[in-house]
Amino acid sequence: MRYLLLIFALAVVVVMVVGGRRGDLSRRPPIELFADMDRQPKLRPQAPNDFFGDGRSSRLGVAGTVARGDHYQDLPINTGHMPGVTNVVESIPAEIKVDEALMNRGQQRFNINCSPCHGAQGDGNGITKRIGAMGVVADLHDPRIVKMTDGELFGIITNxxxxxxxxxxxxxxxxxxxxVAYLRALQLSRLGTLDDVPAPFRAQLKK
Ligand code: HEC
Incomplete structure (x- = not known):
């Protein structure tokens, strides 16, 4: 017990000697444990430097560089909702031409980005569900989701x-x-009725 107290007193003295000097002014440089943190081979911004031909340390952006956020405007095509408010747009904005090329692109992008979870048919039976990596994956044919506006679907994909x-x-x-366009086609594929089939082709369908 006596020794313990002695060791404790010594420890206190050591801590006070070492730690208590903090804040003292000294002309001697501090001990550098990790010198590479203090001294880095780096170029300071805006400082002259003769490594590059034009003598600047700061490099200019590559020609045609677009600043992050520059291309973004608060327009339905970018956000899926009306400018300045949260009201989602009803259908795909007119700037997007919904044609065969867009549908093919949509199918390809859906199969890459969405089918792992939602399945190629969108019914929520993708590979992640089958191997148990995802518990509940939404069935995109759910009437609640079918009723969503295009802007709402765009928002869910975006965010x-x-x-x-x-x-x-x-x-x-x-x-x-x-x-979104392809997802609509997937949904329609399960909602179509005989009336959606042009009359001349109806007879070809198996009942
Ligand atoms: C990594 C798995 C995964 C991928 C990939 C994925 N989703 Fe989902 N998605 C989910 C899960 C899980 C839910 C259910 C979310 C919840 O309710 O918590 C969901 C829900 C949804 C919903 C319904 C949201 C709601 O309000 O119930 C839509 C629409 C949707 N996904 C569309 C897509 C589309 C389109 C893509 C491709 C761009 C996609 N998802 C990619 C896992 C995924």
Missing amino acids: GKGLMGAYGPNVPVEDRWAI
Whole structure:
């Protein structure tokens, strides 16, 4: 016990001697344990430097560089909702031409980005569900989702929802609308009635 107290007193003295000097002014440079943190071989911004031909340390952006956010405007085509408000747009904006090429692109992008979870048919039976990596994956033929506006679907792809991650950062705007268009076709494929088939072809259908 006596020794313990002695050791404790010594420890206190050591701590006070070492730590208590903090804040003292000294002309001696501090001990550098990791000198590479203090001294880095780096170029300071805006400082002259003769490594590059034009003598600047800061390099200019590559020709044609677009600043992050520059291309983004608060327009329905970019956001899926009306400018300045959260009201989602009813259908795919007119700037996007829904034609065969867009549908093919949408099918390809859907199969790449969405089918792993939602399945190629969109019914929620993708590979992640089958191997048990995802518990509940939405069935995109659910009437609640079929009733969503195109803008709402675009928003879900862009920002994600619940357990689903955001695809905005990886899937460009036009591809997101292409996916919406293709998703609509998938939904329609299960909702169609005989009336949707042009009359001359009805007889060819198996009842
Ligand atoms: C990694 C798996 C995964 C991928 C990939 C994925 N989703 Fe989802 N998605 C989910 C899950 C899980 C839910 C259910 C989210 C919840 O309710 O928490 C969901 C829900 C949805 C919903 C319904 C949201 C709601 O309000 O119930 C839509 C629409 C949807 N996804 C569309 C897509 C589209 C389109 C893509 C491709 C761009 C996609 N998802 C890619 C997992 C995924």
